[in-house]
Amino acid sequence: MGDDSAKNEKALFAQVLTKPVKHAHLEKTVQLILKSGHKLKAVSEQQNTLNLNTDFGQQYPLQILLAEDNAINEKLFVSILRKLGYTPAIARNGAEAYQEAVSVVYDVIFMDVQMPVLDGLEATRQIRSSAISQPFIIAMTANAMREDKEACLAAGMNHYLSKPLRLEEIKAALQLGYKQVKTHEARS
Numbered sequence: 001m002g003d004d005s006a007k008n009e010k011a012l013f014a015q016v017l018t019k020p021v022k023h024a025h026l027e028k029t030v031q032l033i034l035k036s037g038h039k040l041k042a043v044s045e046q047q048n049t050l051n052l053n054t055d056f057g058q059q060y061p062l063q064i065l066l067a068e069d070n071a072i073n074e075k076l077f078v079s080i081l082r083k084l085g086y087t088p089a090i091a092r093n094g095a096e097a098y099q100e101a102v103s104v105v106y107d108v109i110f111m112d113v114q115m116p117v118l119d120g121l122e123a124t125r126q127i128r129s130s131a132i133s134q135p136f137i138i139a140m141t142a143n144a145m146r147e148d149k150e151a152c153l154a155a156g157m158n159h160y161l162s163k164p165l166r167l168e169e170i171k172a173a174l175q176l177g178y179k180q181v182k183t184h185e186a187r188s
Contacts, residue, residue: 001064005134011186013032014033015029015032016051017029020147028127036075039098047134048104050157053083053084053085054083054084054085055085056084056085056171057084057085057086058085058175060174060175060177060178061108061178062086062131062174062177062178062181063088063089063104063105063106063107063108063116064081064088064089064107064108064109064110065088065089065090065091065097065100065101065104065106065108065109065110065135066078066081066088066089066090066091066109066110066117067091067092067093067094067096067097067100067110067112067115067120067123068090068091068092068112068140069111069112069114069116070112070161073112073163074090074092074159075176077110077165078090080165080167080170084170084171084174087136088110089104089106092115093115093116093117093118094116094117094118094119094120094122094123095117095118095123095126096117097109097111097115097120097123098118098123098126098127101123101127101130101132101135102127102130102132105132105133105135106135107135107136107177107178107181108135108136108137108138108173108174108177108181109127109136109137109138109141110138111123111124111137111138111139111157112140112141112142113139113140113141113143113148113152114143120140120141120152120155120157121151121152121155122155124137124139124152124155124156124157125155126158127156128155133184134175134184136158136159136180136181137156137158137159138157138158138159138160138161138173138177139152139157139159139160139161140161140162140163140165141160141161141162141163142162142163143162144162157181158176158177159173159177161173161174166186169174
C-alpha cells in the first residue's frame with residue numbers, strides 16, 4: 001500500500017504493483033508477465049528438474065500399476081513416474097486393472113475413479129475381496145468433494161489425490177505406499 005521499495009529489487013519480482021490495484025490493471029500486468037514469462041518459466045523448469053529425478057525411485061522402490069483411461073493423462077503421468085525412476089504398468093479400464101492386480105504383485109496402484117467397463121471404485125472392491133497381496137491403492141479423480149474422497153476410502157482405497165495431480169502430492173503418496181509395503185514385509 002503506497003510502498004514502492006520493492007521496485008529496487010527487480011531480480012526478485014516480475015512486476016511490482018502498488019495497492020489498491022484496479023482489476024483491469026492487474027489483468028493487463030498478469031497477461032504481460034505470462035506473455036514474456038521467460039524468467040518465470042526458467043525458474044519453474046529449474047524447480048521441476050530439481051524435484052524430478054530417478055533417485056526418488058531408488059530411495060522408494062515400488063512396483064506400480066497406473067489405471068487411467070484418458071490417453072493424455074496417462075502419457076503425462078507415466079512421464080512423471082519415469083522421471084522419478086519408475087516404470088509403471090498400464091491398465092486402461094477398471095477390468096484391466098483388476099486382471100493386472102490379480103496376475104502381478106503391485107505395491108502401488110494409481111486408480112482413476114471414472115473409467116469404462118469397470119470404474120475404479122468397483123475395481124478396488126474386487127481387488128480387496130481377492131486373496132492376493134494387497135496393494136496400496138491411490139484414488140485419482142477430478143471430483144474433489146469430501147463425499148468423493150469418502151466414497152473412495154469406503155471402497156477400500158488407501159489414499160486420495162484430486163486432479164490435476166501435483167508432484168509433491170504424488171511423491172508423498174508414493175512414500176506412504178512404500179511405508180505400507182515395508183510394514184507389511186516386516187509383519188510377514
